[in-house]
Amino acid sequence: xxxxxxxxxxYNATLVTLGAMMLGVAAGVTGTFLYLRKRALMSDAMAxxxxxxxxxxxxxxxxxxGDGRSLPGLLAGAGISALxxxxxxxxxxxxxxxxxDAAIGAVLSVFYGVGIVILTxxxxxxxGRQAGLEAFLLGATAGMLWSDAMxxxxxGAISAGLVLLFRRPLLMVAFDPDYASxxxxxxxxxxxxxxxxxxxxxxxxxxxxxxxxxxxxxxxxAVAARMWSxxxxxxxxxxxxxxxxxxxxxxxxxxxxPDLPTGPLIVLLAAAGFVVSILFGRAxxxxxxxxxxxxxxxxxAGPA
Amino acid sequence: MKPLRDLRPEAAPGPLxxxxxxxxxxxxxxxxxxxxxxxxxxxxxxxIVGPNGAGKSSLLKAALGIxxxxxxxxxxxxxxxxxxxxxxxYVPQRAGVDWDFPARVIDVVAMGLYGQLxxxxxxxxxxxxxxxxxxxxxxxxxxxxxQIGALSGGQQQRVFLARALAQRADLIVLDExxxxxxxxxxxxxxxxxxxxxxxxxxxxxxxHDLATVPVWFDAVLLINRRCIAEGPVATAFSEANIAxxxxxxxxxxx
Amino acid sequence: MGADFVMLSLPxxxxxxxxxxxxxxxxxxxxxxRQSMVGDAISHVVLPGIVMGFLLTGTxxxxxxxxxxxxxxLVAVVLVEAIxxxxxxxxxxxxxxxxxxxxxxxxLLLERSGASAVHLDVQHALYGNLESLIWLDATGxxxxxxxxxxxxxxxxxxxxxxxxxxxxxxVAVLWRPLKIATFDxxxxxxxxxxxRVLSLALVMVAAAACVAAFQAVGSILVxxxxxxxxxxxxxxxxxxxxxxxxxLILATVSAVAGxxxxxxxxxxxGLGGSxxxxxxxxxxxxxxxxxxxxxxxxxxRAT
Numbered sequence: 041x042x043x044x045x046x047x048x049x050x051y052n053a054t055l056v057t058l059g060a061m062m063l064g065v066a067a068g069v070t071g072t073f074l075y076l077r078k079r080a081l082m083s084d085a086m087a088x089x090x091x092x093x094x095x096x097x098x099x100x101x102x103x104x105x106g107d108g109r110s111l112p113g114l115l116a117g118a119g120i121s122a123l124x125x126x127x128x129x130x131x132x133x134x135x136x137x138x139x140x141d142a143a144i145g146a147v148l149s150v151f152y153g154v155g156i157v158i159l160t161x162x163x164x165x166x167x168g169r170q171a172g173l174e175a176f177l178l179g180a181t182a183g184m185l186w187s188d189a190m191x192x193x194x195x196g197a198i199s200a201g202l203v204l205l206f207r208r209p210l211l212m213v214a215f216d217p218d219y220a221s222x223x224x225x226x227x228x229x230x231x232x233x234x235x236x237x238x239x240x241x242x243x244x245x246x247x248x249x250x251x252x253x254x255x256x257x258x259x260x261x262a263v264a265a266r267m268w269s270x271x272x273x274x275x276x277x278x279x280x281x282x283x284x285x286x287x288x289x290x291x292x293x294x295x296x297x298p299d300l301p302t303g304p305l306i307v308l309l310a311a312a313g314f315v316v317s318i319l320f321g322r323a324x325x326x327x328x329x330x331x332x333x334x335x336x337x338x339x340x341a342g343p344a
Numbered sequence: 345m346k347p348l349r350d351l352r353p354e355a356a357p358g359p360l361x362x363x364x365x366x367x368x369x370x371x372x373x374x375x376x377x378x379x380x381x382x383x384x385x386x387x388x389x390x391x392i393v394g395p396n397g398a399g400k401s402s403l404l405k406a407a408l409g410i411x412x413x414x415x416x417x418x419x420x421x422x423x424x425x426x427x428x429x430x431x432x433x434y435v436p437q438r439a440g441v442d443w444d445f446p447a448r449v450i451d452v453v454a455m456g457l458y459g460q461l462x463x464x465x466x467x468x469x470x471x472x473x474x475x476x477x478x479x480x481x482x483x484x485x486x487x488x489x490x491q492i493g494a495l496s497g498g499q500q501q502r503v504f505l506a507r508a509l510a511q512r513a514d515l516i517v518l519d520e521x522x523x524x525x526x527x528x529x530x531x532x533x534x535x536x537x538x539x540x541x542x543x544x545x546x547x548x549x550x551x552h553d554l555a556t557v558p559v560w561f562d563a564v565l566l567i568n569r570r571c572i573a574e575g576p577v578a579t580a581f582s583e584a585n586i587a588x589x590x591x592x593x594x595x596x597x598x
Numbered sequence: 599m600g601a602d603f604v605m606l607s608l609p610x611x612x613x614x615x616x617x618x619x620x621x622x623x624x625x626x627x628x629x630x631x632r633q634s635m636v637g638d639a640i641s642h643v644v645l646p647g648i649v650m651g652f653l654l655t656g657t658x659x660x661x662x663x664x665x666x667x668x669x670x671x672l673v674a675v676v677l678v679e680a681i682x683x684x685x686x687x688x689x690x691x692x693x694x695x696x697x698x699x700x701x702x703x704x705x706l707l708l709e710r711s712g713a714s715a716v717h718l719d720v721q722h723a724l725y726g727n728l729e730s731l732i733w734l735d736a737t738g739x740x741x742x743x744x745x746x747x748x749x750x751x752x753x754x755x756x757x758x759x760x761x762x763x764x765x766x767x768x769v770a771v772l773w774r775p776l777k778i779a780t781f782d783x784x785x786x787x788x789x790x791x792x793x794r795v796l797s798l799a800l801v802m803v804a805a806a807a808c809v810a811a812f813q814a815v816g817s818i819l820v821x822x823x824x825x826x827x828x829x830x831x832x833x834x835x836x837x838x839x840x841x842x843x844x845x846l847i848l849a850t851v852s853a854v855a856g857x858x859x860x861x862x863x864x865x866x867x868g869l870g871g872s873x874x875x876x877x878x879x880x881x882x883x884x885x886x887x888x889x890x891x892x893x894x895x896x897x898x899r900a901t
Contacts, residue, residue: 075691078688078690080688080690080691080694081635081638081690081691081693081694084638084694131891132891135891135897135898136833136891136894136897136898137444137832137833137896137897137898137899138629138829138832138833138891139629139632139634141632141633141634141635141690142629142632142634142825142829143829144634144635145634145635145637145638145821145824145825146634146822146825146826146829146884146887148638148821149638149818149819149821149822149825149826149880149884150822150826150880150881150883150884150887151884152818152877152880153818153819153822153876153877153878153879153880153881153883153884154877154880154881154884155877156725156818156874156876156877156880157860157873157874157877157878157881159874159877160872160873160874160877161864161873164864164872164873178705252642252698252701253698253701253702255694255698256694256695256698256699256702259691259694259695259698260694260695260698260699262691263685263687263691263692263695266685266687267685299709300706300709300710301705301706301709303702303705304701304702304703304705304706305702305706307698307699307702308699308702308703308706311695311698311699311702314695314699318681318684318685324685324686325685326684326685329684332373333373336370336373336375340368340375340414340415372686405784408787408788409787409788410784410787410788425788425790426790429788429789429790432788433788434784434785434788436782436784436785440782440784441781441782442630442780442781442782444899445630445780445781445838446630446832446835446836446837446838446840446841447777447781447836447837447838448836448837451837451838452781455777455778455781455782455785458774458778458789459789461774491836491896493899507785
């Protein structure tokens with residue numbers, strides 16, 4: 041029986057690990073476009089904005105007599121409230137004079153505050169078994185149901201697939217918005233695609249890395265990859281590689297040491313990749329740049 | 345701060361409002377200003393002219409210490425800028441400022457008085473009158489209480505000029521003051537600047553319209569990364585020099 | 599409004615109001631400098647700071663936690679600056695890297711070290727514990743004049759009062775330099791103002807507010823108070839002086855209303871218990887911002 045359990049958890053862990061890897065790839069590539077459009081922190085607002093939706097979905101499912109912990113239901117709630125949060129950021133930046141960073145910070149903190157109020161309402165109602173909701177803060181992949189593991193693997197695959205599908209238009213808009221719009225690709229529509237990708241990554245990542253750290257998965261691999269190349273396509277590919285490796289490594293480590301939360305492990309692996317990149321990256325790394333500067337100084341000092 | 349006399353070059357003739365020597369600026373690995381020497385005289389209006397990317401703005405910003413320089417020095421009235429800040433006014437490019445900032449036109453002009461007021465000096469009635477007076481000289485008295493973002497581009501440029509006037513400087517440095525400005529504003533700005541020059545103030549402006557250089561300016565500095573020509577408009581602003589400045593010069597960077 | 603109020607409600611309300619004011623004040627300048635997310639970054643690195651403080655000293659004394667958080671904030675600011683400089687990365691992305699990495703490190707340290715057994719936990723750092731700040735020595739309003747009873751006030755109150763006062767002094771003394779350097783950095787530099795130092799000082803002041811406030815109100819409320827009251831005030835006026843004044847009023851209103859609604863709101867809805875004060879305060883500040891965004895006199899850009 042123990043063996044069976046082990047085998048069972050092993051199978052689930054494999055699914056989750058593969059899902060986390062694909063999630064990492066999708067996040068790395070998506071993050072590259074987000075970074076090139078200078079909207080890196082947008083994803084932070086979306087991720088935090090999921091919390092009220094998770095809480096409300098739980099309450100709704102309990103009110104309808106359900107268990108309340110059904111992952112698809114919670115994710116549906118998270119998705120709706122992330123979209124509302126996105127709408128709020130959009131409204132504040134286009135219809136008022138507030139700059140985008142303030143809009144992002146306001147939405148992030150207020151939605152999170154509302155989410156916490158709802159979580160404490162759930163506690164006050166003393167509907168038991170809400171403990172699972174806290175896992176959405178920092179991610180937990182250990183001891184997952186088979187159906188949830190499937191959902192994460194599927195989510196990772198869908199996110200990665202969407203990235204493949206959208207890569208050309210996104211690359212074009214990131215590189216040259218004017219040219220893209222002449223070709224009939226409106227930057228607005230490309231931003232919509234980008235936000236769809238971020239949403240897919242956020243929802244898949246909710247259970248794996250947790251809503252606080254999803255932004256790391258989108259930002260760190262992208263910036264790390266930027267150190268290696270000046271070409272957007274290459275940057276996206278490298279970012280996908282770093283993200284995938286971090287996702288795979290973090291999920292695998294968490295499976296072998298279940299008391300460690302998955303999200304922080306994945307983020308720290310990605311951060312290690314960033315440190316290596318900022319030191320040695322060919323395009324912008326510290327060491328190659330210092331060498332180039334030294335070369336220029338000798339040239340300036342030489343015969344003019 | 346005492347003037348660093350030891351740094352003063354032997355050859356610097358008198359207290360020129362601005363003298364740069366061997367000034368170089370680089371962004372990353374790209375050298376945008378390469379060893380420029382130039383002097384700007386009192387009572388003269390000097391244009392800095394050159395093609396796009398020739399390093400006109402960078403030259404001024406490096407002289408004023410807004411961007412770091414990789415080599416060379418700039419002396420204001422024979423001293424480093426820190427010793428004579430009150431005598432130097434800078435009018436930046438409009439684009440570099442947050443026009444949505446919560447301040448009225450008069451508040452911006454009053455910023456020019458901060459040098460006089462110091463950190464704790466109270467803004468008194470006389471200071472506000474002084475600021476209004478400067479605003480009047482650029483013809484914007486009626487706009488004093490508007491939010492700065494509510495002005496047109498030309499009016500914003502005039503507010504900047506009024507702020508510089510409030511500083512009562514002896515050297516006024518302008519970065520593309522006529523860019524994106526209508527003809528009427530252009531005339532008004534030039535009028536104010538000529539008035540300043542006639543009182544002995546040195547006026548230095550980055551400029552891109554070749555046609556108006558001989559009409560408005562007394563002297564010119566033609567640059568394209570390096571100094572191409574310098575001197576009175578009559579001699580330095582020759583067709584040959586202009587052609588040299590606007591011809592592509594071979595990049596010597598890898 | 600008798601002894602119970604003074605004992606149970608007055609300290610948390612005061613702490614909430616002081617925290618809100620300490621955050622909103624520097625938040626005004628961060629907003630105008632497009633640096634609103636600095637608060638987000640700093641409030642996340644507070645967690646690794648207190649964990650490190652605990653691991654190094656073995657105690658969870660308030661002073662240790664504040665010092666640890668302060669050091670972590672400083673490290674984060676320096677790292678962000680270094681990444682921006684060396685890698686030419688935009689500020690948002692650089693902050694995203696630093697705060698998530700440090701936060702992740704803090705969580706792992708916490709889980710590995712067993713520090714979570716001593717009331718150090720992630721939730722605490724996020725929500726704060728405003729509700730637990732009660733004044734046991736109080737017997738009524740008269741206690742406010744009784745030195746013995748005053749000594750029993752929650753230490754967070756004095757800590758935040760001093761912080762708010764210092765921040766107020768910073769802004770008052772450096773008002774003009776802050777204003778010019780925020781509006782037009784190039785002009786400020788030609789006036790001889792140390793724009794780099796000013797910018798760093800502002801970030802450090804915001805960090806001080808975060809650090810002093812997080813224990814009582816939690817990091818999420820810190821972010822909300824740094825951003826929402828100044829943002830709402832910005833939409834209501836076109837003058838910096840009024841914006842700052844208004845933001846302080848709105849911060850106070852959010853804190854008081856948040857406390858009252860969190861304590862009594864559930865009862866009005868016929869539910870038992872109470873909800874998170876920090877969450878409710880953030881919610882109220884969000885509602886205020888929403889109203890300002892829909893109806894503020896100066897909500898649109900000029901032009």
